[in-house]
Amino acid sequence: MFNPRVSCFIIRPLLIVLLFFSNNRLLGQDFKDFKEIFTFYPNKKAALEDSTLYMAKLVAAPVISFSPETSLGMGIGAKYLFKFRGSGDETRTSNMPVTLQYTLNNQFIVYSGFEIFTNQESWVIEGNLRFQNYPRLFYGIGRDTPKDVEEEYNYYQALVEPIFLKQTFRYLFVGAGIRYNHVFNVDTIEEGILETDQPTGYNGSTSAGAELAVLYDNRNNILNAERGWYMEFTHGFYGKILGGTHKFELTRFDLRHYLKPFRKKNDVLAFQLIGHFSHGDVPFSELALFGSDEILRGYREGRYVERNLLAGQLEYRKTFGDSRYGMVAFVGGGDVYRNLGDFNFKNIRPNFGLGLRFLLDKKENLNIRLDWGFGDDSNNIYLNIAEAF
Template sequence: MPTSKNLVLTILLLLGLVYTPQVDAQFENLKELFTFYPNRKAVERDSTLYPSKFIAAPVVSYSPETDFAFGIGAKYLFKFAGSGDETRVSNMPITFQYTLNSQYFLYSGFEIFTNQEKWVIEGNILFQNYPRLYYGIGNGTSESAEEIYNYNQLLVEPIFLKQAFLRHLFIGAGIRYNHIYNTDFEEDGLIATEQLDGFDGSTSVGVEAAALYDSRDVILNASSGWYLEFTHGKYGEFLGGTNKFNLTRIDLRHFLKVSKKNNDVLGFQFVGRTVRNNQPFSEYSFLGSSEIMRGYREGRFIDRDLVAAQAEYRKNFKDSRIGAVVFVGAGDVYRNIDEFQFSSLKPSYGVGVRYKLDESENLNIRLDWGFGRGTNELYLGIAEAF
């Protein structure tokens, strides 16, 4: 039997070999079967309106934590009436999937712009039954310590930001609710032995202050601009909260076109996360994901603080839906950020292939093969890693 990785690579190779303009046309016709235009009649009467799209279709994804996942994905792309070219397209995705590891998850990570981008409403909604691999706390844990930690999670995080001072600067606040329950772990394993606060469930309830600078030209797959998001949350024992702690996060990205002769893009990202005081187990910083530090399973290394950075070159081939990427990054976790040393950073690098799902919105299907220190993982999904 072929392994999951070999199967995905074979599918990818065949896709590249059979790609022709005829296949492109057939794909476009198939995509239209799953695309709905809620304001089609209004656009026919008024051409200044943005033609909203609701794309719903069966989806398949892959990550090392879930194996293959199958389900339904929907993406609502729209602008409010009265918005022109000065307002970027709002994005509201909804995904429900069930995995070969008997997991399920319902997720939406949304970003909504009001008219003339006076307000930005962003956030996350997540409901899942999710097994996590655990190796202990620290950046030097052993692979042999691996054990499985199962839990249910409900995460709700809306943030409201108002345009202030500059065209692309937004300041605001939000709330974050993160409930971990129905935990299941090995009776004689590390988790049961260490008994970190919240190992058997927790509820984090916090108020966040937030600032956002976002000058990206396209939200789903930027080719130019800056993105800087900063949040600082104070969590307490109110509204069901179980722990008092502070959580600070920063996400910095920059995109630029490599040449005027092609559409190749170079992207950079830096992520930082620090948590202090009486944080529960679920609020530690986890290294590894399908978005940054690709090649490491999520939570391969865990501690209070995390820093990570990556660069990605995105190659677009002329008159083709096919594209390719190479990426490189580094990062680590720490008990205290002042322990940071360049020499101890863990590497991340890899390659990927893209297929243009929606040319007008620059939306890709992506397959990445990431490598870390003694490990490698595949990731299949929709939209770019950052």
């Protein structure tokens, strides 16, 4: 699922991050007991009486994150993991996270990126909800903007994007949804490059339209897959009928593959390719952003901005026996460009990096991740929960 974001603001337990490196006792029963302080079981009594019920989890805890876009962020997060009554092992666990966060960059973020499976996965309901005040750096539009013209602008955003997908064959889902993206109260630097260039919708916009979607998802685990494919394609039509300010079309795809290269080890090789393609009267808020904590790690989100983006990455995930510790190495690259015919492999900007992992929840295979990514002339550190993809 496209989630600009979805992984960055899932749940980040502050106390666990601070303690698991410093106290080895937390790796045993004490760690399990400590984690249970933040875990609630809404249907525990019913699940104990009926073994066919899935025992739902509600994890609520202090949260912490760090990325160059947000600086240090702190707040409260909740993650609800559940299955509908009548769902067995053939139905994967539904995931509904909610995070309320404030960062040292004076941002506030309310976010949920959800993925819900009905019984026997006959339907998938996925999407994003976001309300935030977000300062962002701007360098101009295009793939060759200089770094020394950096300026900051601030805006508010309200995003609602539910998508309903019906199972047509096992793991193949087809459906549609709506997307409403309202950007307002934009604060720019007087006579800065954003005010001077004045791209369409630079001082605010509303994107309102319908999306068609196709999803193939046979991953064995939604939060941290070890095998399987994830392929999603959406195409959105935006206009003024539903209250939008611009008429344009936006196509996005996300292709991922996971495999275990060694039969007797739990190491994972993961691959991802994403695309963002827009045409028409595209507002500034809907242009593709190069760099993030999920792909092209090492570049600040929005270091390069254009209508189209194509990027990929390869990651090797190493686990150390039965311990909770792991490491990753990743490499990737991508480019933004104005017109589809402008893409050239010679223009791809590379990135690479290393990361540490700590297994927070063995049953859900959920990791805390600390990544150090490098770009052409930059490097950044990211602290989050769940894998980048």
